Amino acid sequence: MSLEQEVARRRTFAIISHPDAGKTTLTEKLLLFAGAIQIAGSVKARKAARHATSDWMEIEKQRGISVASSVMQMEYRDCVVNLLDTPGHKDFSEDTYRVLTAVDAALMVIDAANGVEAQTLRLLEVCRARNTPIITFINKMDREVRAPLDLIDELERTLGMDVAPFTWPLGMGKDFAGVYELREDRMRVFRAGEDRISGDEEVLQGLDNPEIAGRYPMQFETAHAEIDLVRDAAPPFDEAEFLAGRQTPVFFGSAINNFGVKEVLDALVDLAPPPGGRPAIQRRVEPTEPKFSGVVFKIQANMDPSHRDRVAFLRVCSGHFERGMRMKVSRNGKDIRPNNVVTFLSQRRELLEEAYAGDIIGIPNHGTLQLGDTLTEGETLQFTGLPFFAPELFQGVEVRDPLKTKQLRAGLEQLGEEGAIQVFRPLAGGTLLLGAVGQLQFEVVIHRLKTEYGCDARLEGTRYTMARWVTCDDERELKRFIDANAHRIAYDAVNAPAFLATMRAELKVAEEKWEKIKFHAMREHAGLMFASH
Structure with missing residues (x-):
């Protein structure tokens, strides 16, 4: 064919x-x-x-x-159907939002x-x-x-x-x-x-x-x-x-x-339509272009708890994928050659030999790939439209057994990469902060830290009620702002700086005082920011 x-x-x-x-x-x-x-x-x-x-x-x-969203592929009437089941609960709407960027119909x-x-x-x-x-x-x-x-x-x-x-x-x-x-x-x-x-x-x-x-x-x-x-x-x-x-x-x-x-x-x-073209920052990419390209829209940790694995779910956007082919990660220029790429029927996986535009493939991943990463055969492309929303709820997290601090950090790093929760590392040190859209996200993370990472953690209240990612065209001005507000600055999973506020008035004061700083309620992958407030 x-x-x-x-x-x-x-x-x-x-x-x-x-x-x-x-x-x-x-x-x-x-x-x-x-x-x-x-x-x-x-x-x-x-x-x-x-x-x-x-x-x-x-x-x-x-x-x-x-x-969590799950992916299933099946054949029906000579069509290859990629079906993505999404969480219905509002507390997991971010996961669903990202999944909806990877489909052609709902x-x-x-x-x-x-x-x-x-x-x-x-x-x-x-x-x-x-x-x-x-x-x-x-x-x-x-x-x-x-x-x-x-x-x-x-x-x-x-x-x-x-x-x-x-x-x-x-x-x-x-x-x-x-x-x-x-x-x-x-x-x-x-x-x-x-x-x-x-x-x-x-x-x-x-x-x-x-x-x-x-x-x-x-x-x-x-x-x-x-x-x-x-x-x-x-x-x-x-x-x-x-x-x-x-x-x-x-x-x-x-x-x-x-x-x-x-x-x-x-x-x-x-x-339902077959795969269509997708916008990248550089140009529009058509599905029937001969060269492979794809975007990571989801990362799932511990699908197989016995192997501590992480799987990057990638939507093939153009061309033909073959097992073992060399792919470039546009974010950092690194080459990867995954040989154990899988297709899914929920937990059941099969090694995949090839895939085409529209297919969803799973790349076992040990921190190499992040949400929003674009993979190509060499061209530098960045697909757009995979947002992270500013959290509306915050909790500090500490481990009950100090000897398990390493497991806590490893677990939160992986769960943060996955997008299950947003993890913020305060610049001034101290307790790690978790940011969520819904309360149930906290419960799921504490449960998963215990069952998947053997780490008994507890949540504690925090005074913060909102976060805004910050950017500035002038790097020196951004550094001045961060230094002056060190007690309110925290870095997220991709080291993007965020300003933490205890009330809206504080955010308003900061915006008025620092006119060159842009405050964002939404962060796109790799520091591509938009949507102030």
Whole structure:
């Protein structure tokens, strides 16, 4: 196959949702339908040894939530599908934000009982900012949920985008009879409790089929009126509007019952775009360029605790990757030749011989690679758009056993590189500071320090409430500022200086006094700063 053909058959997407909308369950069922796994791990039965395939971390198994993004690759209908499952919890939104920079489409899962929830909106704003095409799956129709017309109306109002229903439910909860496929003009009958992929399903053709009305009189009457209304009022599906992120195709179903999952998988293959071009500071990079380039959008420590490993997740942006090829790290000009690059099915890994634009590959990494690093075959490129947000919460961290100080520093260094938490080293010395977007990040880090690094650490309060990274065009002026404010300066994982404040007024005073200094609420990789305040 040519490079163009290989790129054209790639589909790379992230699954996004509010916690408990059924995202991890849907992820598993997509893998099941694609034939990538044979049995679905029960997400609910936490006492069983079988946990969700995409949730591998010990704390995830205990709490029943996803706290780290995971990557899975599978083949379906001659397409190579790269699926990225993301944490739904708002405290881990930074990880999700970075994952969304690495995909070409998103699958949004909505709980039909709750509609559009806060975290869904936050993630959606990220997708909208990048014009990422979105496919919507309204889940849990086998329960008592909100009326489908209400859900569609809310989607349009809150998301600010047109909605194009591809399927429509007949009934809900105990009366859920199935879905009507509007484009194929047929009903697919729901059978509850089918927990295997059989392929034999009952289909009734035509909306006016007397068998539908005879078997499901109540559901049919309501659904018929709703479908007539939707056909008249909803705009037809427009591929250009979808690809621009202004219209979302909508599917109804029940992931736990495997119902509606295949239609979503087919839609991802048929509708989601193949890899597109990506902006670098130097130029725009097209996926079908012959030379390899890629960007590190995630680093995960201790995926295999027995080997203390760190894996850099890299999105291939152009060309063809081959095992053992020489790659240049644009940040420092260093060459690397990784021979043990892997592809993933969550924790299960396989050595990878080759990959193409759109694929996600894992490079075992011992501190060589950082979040945001661009790798090429020699050209100096820096892909943009991988931000770090200024933390909103701060805690000091100390080790209970002073003999374990080395483990604490090593653990925090790795977890900081990973982006699980932001670690600040005060210039004036003293306790290391942790910065987080959400409280749960602190709990996860303390848990991981203990289980993965054998280091029993404790958090202690700190007076700081905000941080701003500082830059200045005049290096001497920046040094003067740092020297004058040494007690408020701390360095992060990539040695970028930050100004720490106990209240907004202090930040305002510093900004007025030091006019040449720029204060940033967001840091891009390698010191590329933007977004003051």
